[in-house]
Amino acid sequence: MHAARTLKLMIVDDSNIIRRRIERSQQIERLQVVGSAANGREALELFAQTDPDVVTMDLTMPEMDGIDCVEQLVALKPALLILVISALADKATAVEAISRGANGFLCKPFTERELNEALSELLKDG
Amino acid sequence: MSPGNGTAAAERVLMKTSPLWSRERRGPAAFGVALVLFTVAVLWPAFEVAGRLDDTATALRLVSEQRRQADVVAGALASVRDRLESFGYVDEPLAEIRASVRELDGLVRALTANPATADAFASSPVRAIRRSQALRADVEELSTAWGAFRHAVVPIAAFSGVPYADSESAGVRLNDGGRLLALETRKAIAAVRKQGPPLIALLGRVATALEAESTRLSGYLRLLMLTALGGALALGVGLAYVAFARRRATQLLAAAERQTGDILKTVREGLFLLDARGRIGTVHSASMQRLFKRDLVAGLQFEELLQPLVPEKTLHTALRFVEVLWSERTKENLVKSINPLQEVEVSFETENGQESRWLEFDFHRVRHDGKLVNLLVAVQDVTQRVRLAGEIALLRERAQSQVDTLLGVLSVNPRQLRSFLSDSDAGLKMVNARLREPARDDAAFRQKVDAIFRQIHSIKGEAAALGLSSVQGRTHDFEGQLKELREAPALSGGDFLPLTLKLDDLFTHLASIGELVARLAQLQPAAVAATDSRAMPAGAAPAASVSSPPGPGQEDDLTGTLRQLLERIASARGKSARLVATGLGDIPDVYRRAVKDIAVQALRNSLVHGLEEPAARAGSGKPGVGTVKIDFRDEGDSGFRLVVEDDGAGLNLSRIREAAVERGILTADAAARIDSKQLLPLLFRAGFSTEQVADGDSGRGVGMNLVAELVRQLRGRVSLSSGEGRYTRLSIVLPAAAAPAALAG
Numbered sequence: 096m097h098a099a100r101t102l103k104l105m106i107v108d109d110s111n112i113i114r115r116r117i118e119r120s121q122q123i124e125r126l127q128v129v130g131s132a133a134n135g136r137e138a139l140e141l142f143a144q145t146d147p148d149v150v151t152m153d154l155t156m157p158e159m160d161g162i163d164c165v166e167q168l169v170a171l172k173p174a175l176l177i178l179v180i181s182a183l184a185d186k187a188t189a190v191e192a193i194s195r196g197a198n199g200f201l202c203k204p205f206t207e208r209e210l211n212e213a214l215s216e217l218l219k220d221g
Numbered sequence: 222m223s224p225g226n227g228t229a230a231a232e233r234v235l236m237k238t239s240p241l242w243s244r245e246r247r248g249p250a251a252f253g254v255a256l257v258l259f260t261v262a263v264l265w266p267a268f269e270v271a272g273r274l275d276d277t278a279t280a281l282r283l284v285s286e287q288r289r290q291a292d293v294v295a296g297a298l299a300s301v302r303d304r305l306e307s308f309g310y311v312d313e314p315l316a317e318i319r320a321s322v323r324e325l326d327g328l329v330r331a332l333t334a335n336p337a338t339a340d341a342f343a344s345s346p347v348r349a350i351r352r353s354q355a356l357r358a359d360v361e362e363l364s365t366a367w368g369a370f371r372h373a374v375v376p377i378a379a380f381s382g383v384p385y386a387d388s389e390s391a392g393v394r395l396n397d398g399g400r401l402l403a404l405e406t407r408k409a410i411a412a413v414r415k416q417g418p419p420l421i422a423l424l425g426r427v428a429t430a431l432e433a434e435s436t437r438l439s440g441y442l443r444l445l446m447l448t449a450l451g452g453a454l455a456l457g458v459g460l461a462y463v464a465f466a467r468r469r470a471t472q473l474l475a476a477a478e479r480q481t482g483d484i485l486k487t488v489r490e491g492l493f494l495l496d497a498r499g500r501i502g503t504v505h506s507a508s509m510q511r512l513f514k515r516d517l518v519a520g521l522q523f524e525e526l527l528q529p530l531v532p533e534k535t536l537h538t539a540l541r542f543v544e545v546l547w548s549e550r551t552k553e554n555l556v557k558s559i560n561p562l563q564e565v566e567v568s569f570e571t572e573n574g575q576e577s578r579w580l581e582f583d584f585h586r587v588r589h590d591g592k593l594v595n596l597l598v599a600v601q602d603v604t605q606r607v608r609l610a611g612e613i614a615l616l617r618e619r620a621q622s623q624v625d626t627l628l629g630v631l632s633v634n635p636r637q638l639r640s641f642l643s644d645s646d647a648g649l650k651m652v653n654a655r656l657r658e659p660a661r662d663d664a665a666f667r668q669k670v671d672a673i674f675r676q677i678h679s680i681k682g683e684a685a686a687l688g689l690s691s692v693q694g695r696t697h698d699f700e701g702q703l704k705e706l707r708e709a710p711a712l713s714g715g716d717f718l719p720l721t722l723k724l725d726d727l728f729t730h731l732a733s734i735g736e737l738v739a740r741l742a743q744l745q746p747a748a749v750a751a752t753d754s755r756a757m758p759a760g761a762a763p764a765a766s767v768s769s770p771p772g773p774g775q776e777d778d779l780t781g782t783l784r785q786l787l788e789r790i791a792s793a794r795g796k797s798a799r800l801v802a803t804g805l806g807d808i809p810d811v812y813r814r815a816v817k818d819i820a821v822q823a824l825r826n827s828l829v830h831g832l833e834e835p836a837a838r839a840g841s842g843k844p845g846v847g848t849v850k851i852d853f854r855d856e857g858d859s860g861f862r863l864v865v866e867d868d869g870a871g872l873n874l875s876r877i878r879e880a881a882v883e884r885g886i887l888t889a890d891a892a893a894r895i896d897s898k899q900l901l902p903l904l905f906r907a908g909f910s911t912e913q914v915a916d917g918d919s920g921r922g923v924g925m926n927l928v929a930e931l932v933r934q935l936r937g938r939v940s941l942s943s944g945e946g947r948y949t950r951l952s953i954v955l956p957a958a959a960a961p962a963a964l965a966g
Contacts (some may be wrong), residue, residue: 183558183559186538190538190542190545193545194541194548196550198550198552198555199552199556200559201558202558219552
């Protein structure tokens with residue numbers, strides 16, 4: 096379902112460095128970055144403007160945290176693919192994010208390769 | 222695991238999954254269909270034909286039996302005629318005629334009856350006739366012929382009585398009846414001569430036709446039987462094949478089951494399936510018993526398995542995790558890292574008390590035709606791995622700390638180091654003594670904590686000054702623990718037990734540094750040429766040791782220590798600073814330690830709180846490099862004066878007010894009202910800090926309290942003054958004659 100067309104990617108992370116790193120990922124060939132947001136509230140605004148297919152989401156951010164944001168985004172677009180990219184301080188929080196509708200988790204800090212693998216796994220069918 | 226259940230379940234699993242089995246299962250079904258087809262195609266026609274054959278045979282028997290009746294009637298009629306002429310006895314031939322008429326009546330009735338009234342399962346001759354057009358015509362003709370024949374014969378058959386009259390006059394002669402009988406008989410003989418042959422011929426024709434039909438039907442039946450035989454043989458062969466295939470499948474199944482059993486018995490991992498309701502499947506590896514120390518695992522809820530082993534929170538997270546694995550949204554490979562049971566410590570009640578092990582749970586989705594049906598869970602005991610990793614980490618930390626210590630030791634002036642070691646040793650002994658001191662009430666316990674805190678903080682300060690990060694880290698942790706005690710609502714003797722462990726560790730660590738220094742001295746006498754000969758064993762003193770008192774232009778130990786501290790903190794905080802120290806070489810021995818502690822604290826405060834960052838300094842028109850002045854001087858009878866002054870931003874009064882309010886020392890109103898003279902003494906209170914997070918250099922709120930406490934013990938006076946944006950000055954006056962308390966530290 097995702098093989099043919101380019102998918103729109105929204106990056107949600109309050110760190111510039113992380114945003115740059117995700118933008119540089121090789122998987123970006125299949126993904127077109129439509130914007131970045133630094134917190135959950137901005138993410139919802141950006142979502143309304145750009146209607147992305149894929150989202151990378153940090154969990155700990157000011158304004159609205161990632162978990163609430165995941166839940167609201169999934170409610171808005173059930174087919175949305177969400178990869179949580181966050182430090183694994185507490186597994187319960189990470190599991191919570193998945194149970195609210197995120198599709199996968201990538202632990203910070205991550206290597207280039209880990210990021211590429213996680214994104215291609217996210218885009219794989221089934 | 223119970224083998225019975227296991228076997229049954231294995232069979233179920235194999236039956237479901239093995240393509241071999243599903244192929245073999247078609248055998249019996251095909252056999253059943255063949256049997257039905259065989260019955261319908263062969264046995265039913267055979268049954269039908271056999272019925273017809275029976276009908277035909279019965280009809281043929283009837284016709285054949287009655288075939289000669291016409292001749293019998295003709296003979297009997299002749300006999301009647303002859304006997305009448307000779308006045309013989311006629312009853313016998315008459316009876317014969319009656320019987321023949323009855324028989325032929327019966328035959329014609331049987332061949333012309335309504336077939337619907339016939340019993341379906343009994344033989345019926347009329348059915349045999351009705352099936353053939355020709356036979357039906359013949360029988361109709363027969364019936365007509367018999368009618369004519371019968372018509373001629375019936376008057377004879379109806380005769381009864383004696384045909385003779387016997388009288389004296391005339392003798393025996395025919396009476397009226399006899400004469401009529403004789404007449405009728407003659408007429409009948411003539412009629413029978415005419416009617417008899419066609420009747421006989423018709424009977425023969427019907428018999429022949431029936432015979433032919435019978436032969437045809439027997440041939441057909443034979444053919445059917447032959448077919449049936451062939452079919453039965455084929456079915457037999459089929460049955461044998463199915464039985465063979467079944468046996469083979471059963472053998473394969475048994476072999477597969479044995480192999481599965483062997484795998485499950487031998488594998489070290491705990492393997493089991495979880496269904497959508499969280500129930501553990503009936504088949505699992507034998508090692509489950511060993512891993513979970515329980516016999517009954519099959520059919521248990523996963524929650525029940527985990528609950529006694531892990532903390533509530535882990536259990537909850539684990540169950541949530543299993544739940545998300547059932548969601549098709551979740552990408553299995555992208556949640557492995559957040560598996561809360563990836564490396565989990567479990568504890569078991571054993572005879573010898575609590576036993577703790579580490580388990581690793583791995584979850585894999587099991588799908589049938591793309592549908593998620595089970596989770597395969599693999600459990601491993603990773604206790605050794607975890608312990609090994611822990612040991613490695615510990616060793617690495619130890620090695621790192623040794624390297625740090627070595628580097629620290631190498632960069633420190635040996636004399637300063639010795640002085641630090643002996644001071645710290647004294648300080649720790651003091652802590653040890655305080656720990657052993659009996660205390661009863663909460664206030665006494667709190668005093669104890671405060672006293673220990675000051676000692677440890679002082680050691681930390683000096684370690685920081687010397688750059689001995691391994692000591693600094695340990696004392697920082699120690700302080701952390703003391704801080705927890707300070708904040709505890711109530712204290713008891715037991716709370717101090719963990720401190721003795723920390724203390725031991727510190728003693729050991731300082732001893733190892735001492736050893737290291739001694740060894741270095743042996744290995745590289747030149748490198749430690751500056752070693753204080755007083756501190757060395759007499760024999761080991763290097764011959765060319767330089768004398769310890771610093772000459773003019775040479776820095777004293779304390780100034781060196783303070784300079785190192787200043788450089789370290791300044792670079793860590795991105796600040797630029799220089800130290801101007803005067804008179805530190807002339808401190809009387811009795812005050813040396815106290816002045817050092819005070820100077821370290823004050824210097825640290827200046828660097829952390831006082832001096833601004835270079836940009837800020839430039840903004841306020843100050844030189845980029847900040848200055849901290851430390852001056853110690855003998856003022857004769859009025860005692861000694863120590864002044865520590867920096868050219869920083871001065872004390873942030875509003876921040877101090879805020880902190881005082883945050884810590885509940887002042888109400889917001891009171892804080893707003895009091896002036897700086899009343900406010901500044903707050904800085905000397907225990908636990909007062911304006912920093913939110915403690916690091917190695919600040920934030921525990923103990924430094925200024927330590928200063929105040931030291932000054933109090935020495936019976937001195939301390940004052941603090943500040944000019945906003947210009948300076949902060951700590952001024953201490955110590956009495957000319959040292960108080961005895963000072964000697965105790």
